[in-house]
Amino acid sequence: MSPDDTWSIGELAERAGVTVKTVRFYSDGGLLPEAGRSGGGHRRYGPEALDRLRLIRSLRALDLPVPDVGRVLEREDLRDGVLEDVIADRLRELGSQMAALRWREAALQLVQDCPAAERADRLRLIGAVSAPPSTAPMAAFWRGLLPPRLSAGLRSAIVEAAVPQPPADPTPAQVLAFARLHALVAEVLPHVDACRPTARRSDGAGRPDVLYSGLGEAYALAADAVRARRVPQGGEALDAFVGAYAGARGVRDTGAFRRELGVVLAGAADPFLDRYWRLVGEVSGGSAGAAEPNMGDAHEWLRAALGDGVTVGTVQPSAGAGAAT
Structure with missing residues (x-):
């Protein structure tokens, strides 16, 4: 010195x-x-x-x-909250970057391993999805699909349950399923109102919160049976399912109503939503393919139970948080 x-x-x-x-x-x-x-x-x-x-x-x-x-x-004392905030911000940025890298790695493996004849199609699908992928189009689809009069809280809960989150460490199959799901939604998003199921428009038009909260409860009650792959059958879950539609209409749950509802739901089958929920299962399933039951799985199980002509139960549904297909 x-x-x-x-x-x-x-x-x-x-x-x-x-x-x-x-x-x-x-x-x-x-x-x-x-x-x-x-x-x-x-x-x-x-x-x-x-x-x-x-x-x-x-x-x-x-x-x-x-x-x-x-x-x-600017702060002399490194023990104050500034350094912690700066590091937390940086960790979030790095997490996003790492997620993008894992997604790109799986996407590259997907293209590398597929037959040469399929590469152009897979490149087109993957190229339309950001890395890490955005769920905004799917959320926009569900917000447009649900009834306008549905309460904000219930709408948010349904959207959250219906939109699959991109896997943190995706397999090539999950990347392909998410890309196909993204393409499916992008195709119908401009015409989303026409996709709204007929049964929902007619049966729950006046009381959508009653319908959708009741369906959410029914799906939750059916989850264990769906997960265990049990044969569709009557019980508390089916009673809640039918009760949601009856409550939205302001009528009683009777044998005649169940027969009528079974016919309506059978005729309201939607190939688009069926494909949507199949892809959601593929996105959520991971390498073992063990996805948790989604709302589409539960709805189909309950619709099948209703179609088998199960008699009227005694359990009355109560309003609860949930979502519908």
Whole structure:
């Protein structure tokens, strides 16, 4: 150190193990304090500049952007919340980047392993999906599909349950299923109102919350049976299912009503929604293919139970959170 206990920019750079250009960059950016200037106007730095430069290097080694480094350096105490906030932000960014890389890796494997004749089609499907993929088109589809008079809270719950989240570590098959699901929704999204099931438009037009909350309860009650692949049958879940439609219409659950509803639902089968839910199962299933039952699975199980002519039960449904196909 010189007699006045300061270093030149070159001496500081040498002690810190960086280039003079690096020191000048941080100094010009206001991140590195100067102790003063020499008689010739050259920058001089004290020991605190060396400590600060080492801290800057540590923060930059964590890939923190320079503006975030500046936010941290504005606070003398690293134990306050600024550093924690900056690191949390960076972790979220890295998580998104890693998800995108995992998605791209699975997509590349999908194209590499498929027959040559299918590559053009798969490239087209994958190219239409961002990485990491967005679920916004599917959410927009469900918001348009559901009745306009449905309450906001119930609408949000249904959309959340109906839209599959991209797998954190997808297989090539899951990438393909998600891409096909994205393409399916993109094709019908401009005409989403026409996709609204006829049975929902007529039976629940006046009381959509009664219908959809009741269906949600019925789906939850049927989940164990669907998961265990039991034969569709009567019981509490079917009673709640029929009760949702009866409550929306303002009528009683009778044998005649069940027969009528069975005919209506059989005639309202929707190939588009059937394909949607099959793809959702493929997206959610993972490598083992063991997806949790979705709303489409539960609805089909209950519709089949109703179609078998099960007699009227005694369990009355209550309103609950849920969603419908």
